[in-house]
Amino acid sequence: MKAVTVVGASLAGLGAARALREQGFDGTLTVVGEEPHPPYDRPPLSKDFLLGKAGPADLALHDDHGDSGLDIRWRLGTRATGLDPRRRAVLLADGSEVAGDGVVIATGATPRRLPGPGPQAGVHVLRTLDDAEALRDDLAAGTPRVAVVGGSFIGAEIASSCSALGLEVTVIEAAPLPLAPVLGEEMAAHCTALHADAGVRLLCGTGVARLLGADRVTGVELADGRRIPADVVVVGIGVRPATGWLAGSGVDVDDGVVCDSGCRTSVPGVVAAGDVARLPAPGGGSARAEHWSNASDQPAVAVRNLLAGATVQDYRRTPYFWSDQYGVRIQFAGAARPGDTVRVVDGAPADRSFAAVYERDGAVTAAIALNRPRPFTRLRRTIAA
Known part of the structure; x- marks a missing residue:
């Protein structure tokens, strides 16, 4: 590949750009972003940013010095409006386009x-x-x-x-x-x-x-x-994946961009990562994961398969997310289902400080912790293993 376009100046989009360079891609790399801002971290927006403890500079993910070797051509403040699958050309709202050999879709989601x-x-x-x-x-x-x-x-x-x-x-x-x-x-x-x-x-x-x-x-x-x-x-009633711009492109869309286990879409040379990507779920069916950890981990796999032109690596990560509320950090890993039994293994729920496991057929399938980071880390490793 001589040119790759990443659509979405997001955590997943920047992750894809970094992964492309780390995996040896030395061609033209363009990142298209609808917002005028370089990539930034979203989780603090509802917490430290609202409280005045952090400003835009504190949220920046892209470091001009540390990321100088990426050699990115930025197209910020420009919305993608379409995709020509034959030429792998991303059509932009200003009437221009960016054509290449590969496309990474990392457009995330928009709030309902x-x-x-x-x-x-x-x-x-x-x-x-x-x-x-x-x-x-x-x-x-x-x-x-x-x-x-x-x-x-x-x-x-x-x-x-x-x-x-x-x-x-x-x-x-x-x-x-x-x-x-x-x-x-x-x-x-x-x-x-x-x-x-x-x-x-x-x-x-x-x-x-x-x-x-x-x-x-x-x-x-x-x-x-x-x-x-x-x-x-x-x-705050949820989000919908930002896929409207893909209408007529041939990319299979169903509440997200439908991908195989390696983030490859129905169109050759096009992969997806982050909140917008829908992958096969371990228990059957498919799912999107709207979590920071997913947007951080997934791009490296998507890029590897993009450069290989085939699915040579599956995306397999234990789902994980956290939330900070009222001075309490909630952490969760795995996948809970109806009928799972829950067992507290550390601390006490009444104290708002405990760790618990979800069990099914004698196996631990998920874990949750409130203000119990060390026990949770051990449980998360157990689930991953």
């Missing part, structure tokens, strides 16, 4: 928004640096009441940061118990109890009917008729 009309001012999502700056400015403008729609990990982290800022916070979750599909009901209950510990109101089992207010939001009307006053509303 509440459907229907409603006020715009004071309503936020949190995915990008610009999103975080807009939300931080709104929270600093004398905003006493915040409603977070969605009790997901990102929603919980936002609620935690708003609570630390001294704001009145309400979390609204449509499901009976947040996080239960991922953690199981028993462990999800321990994690969601962190809201009450911090004095944050958690309303479960009801959705949002509409946002109140004319130009600026004044509250949230729930499906059961209750009205929650709010000066700022943050919507």
Whole structure:
């Protein structure tokens, strides 16, 4: 290959660029990014960035000095609008294109928004640096009441940061118990109890009917008729993979870019990595993993198979993620399923400091820990083995 285009100036995109050089690719390397910013770390956006403990420079992933040998041609602030599979040409919103021999899709995902009309001012999502700056400015403008729609990990982290800022916070979750599909009901209950510990109101089992207010939001009307006053509303109800630009390209898309076990797509010379990639799952079917560790680890495998022109390496990593909420670090590895038994092996849930394992047919399949990093590291190694 003489030229490769990476679409997505993200953690996965930068990882792919680094992996290309590390694996011997010395041709033209172009990275296309919709945002004007060089690659940056997203997890701190909902935590230290909102709290004013970190700025844009602290989030930077690309180091002009350390990464000088990458010799990247950056196309930032330019959205990809299409892909010509025959020429492996990425079409851009400014009317230009970047053609080459290979393409890495690392466009990630975009946040879902509440459907229907409603006020715009004071309503936020949190995915990008610009999103975080807009939300931080709104929270600093004398905003006493915040409603977070969605009790997901990102929603919980936002609620935690708003609570630390001294704001009145309400979390609204449509499901009976947040996080239960991922953690199981028993462990999800321990994690969601962190809201009450911090004095944050958690309303479960009801959705949002509409946002109140004319130009600026004044509250949230729930499906059961209750009205929650709010000066700022943050919507954290999940994301959708950024694949619209691939329409008509021949790349198989189904809630993400469909890949084989080595991140190769249905189009030769095109691979995918990160939040946008859907790979075969160990237990059958397929899945996308929206985790930092996946976006960090996957590109090296995708690039190896891209350069080889065949799947010479499968992507096999134990799923892992973490979340920082209310001064508690939640860590999880593996995959929990309904019917798994959960056993506490260290600490005590009542103290919000413990480690537990999920077991199925006598084997440990997953582990969770709250403020127990050392025991968790040992358990994670066991699962990986």
